[in-house]
Amino acid sequence: MPSYLPDTVVFQLYHDDGEAEFVDYMDANSLTFVALGDAERTALCGIDAAAQLHYEGAQRAVVSAAGIVSSIRRRRLRVPFGMSELSQLLRRAYNTEKGNRNNSLTGSTETALLAHAFLDAVWAEESFHCLSTTCRVGNILGSTGIGSTTGDLAVDKWRLDQDIMELRDELMIARTAYDYRPCIYESNRPISNIKEEEMKRINAIESNREKTRERQLSVFCERAKHEEEMAKELEQRGGATLDELERALEAKKRESGALQADRDNRIREYEHTVERIRTRKQDEESASERLRQAMQQLEQELSLRQSAIETREQQLEIFQLDGAREREAIMRERRSIEAA
Structure with missing residues (x-):
């Protein structure tokens, strides 16, 4: 507050x-x-x-x-x-x-x-x-x-x-x-105008503050100048100036950009290849599913035909048994007639 x-x-x-x-x-x-x-x-x-x-x-x-x-x-x-x-x-x-x-x-x-x-x-x-x-x-x-x-x-x-x-x-x-x-309270000398004395004190404080600010600014400027000189000296000792370092940095940036573009192209190609493989796999799976359904349908038809054949065979066996019984009855009837 x-x-x-x-x-x-x-x-x-x-x-x-x-x-x-x-x-x-x-x-x-x-x-x-x-x-x-x-x-x-x-x-x-x-x-x-x-x-x-x-x-x-x-x-x-x-x-x-x-x-x-x-x-x-x-x-x-x-x-x-x-x-x-x-x-x-x-x-x-x-x-x-x-x-x-x-x-x-x-x-x-x-x-x-x-x-x-x-x-x-x-x-x-x-x-x-x-x-x-x-x-x-x-x-x-x-x-x-x-x-x-x-x-x-x-x-x-x-x-x-x-x-x-x-x-x-x-x-x-x-x-x-x-x-x-x-400066004013308990002062040894008499003060006729307290407001004027206060303004003098305030002006002195502001002037001291301004001097301190200017001193700090000058120290900061000198420090910046010294750091700039040290940087130039280091450039001369190292054999590489700031412009050369900037050009090398720009070349590295361009090389990095080219590598990144190549990497992006490869990633896109890989993605297209994976997409084609995925599509082919889906087509093969759908064809296999259709063949499986056709085989199931053929198996159902085959089972139906086998059941019909078995039924016909049973009926034929019944007919054959009936024919044998009829022949036996006819033969017994003939023997009985001959005996009579």
């Missing part, structure tokens, strides 16, 4: 839609706000004017939320800075309003502050910011008169002390972490 923007202050609101909606959630219509570390940090000790505006907006949001939480001590919510948009947004963030049917469910307000501190020395500055913010907000909420004090005064009339305290914290961090020496 961007630094010094009011978006780094997170507000969480629970709007009451009826007792059935929050039957298991007794903290409905409460207010929760979280102030991140960068939201309380002074913007470059007042040097960056654009960032200072965002910082002041974030500070107003944090102070408004702190005043709202501190004023929720009675059965009636007393919102500070009643003409601000934030107050209009948070006017119904708490149950205890006149005529509210859920006032009997309202409990006492609980405030919790959570600070995330790191053990690593690299994040010591961020840990100091979190702890200092927790201490300052805790002192604000712990005081008994914060609700009545912030409810009637404008923000700009009492933010000066807090700005001075935050500037001192920022200077302490700068001295401890970066060995920073202020």
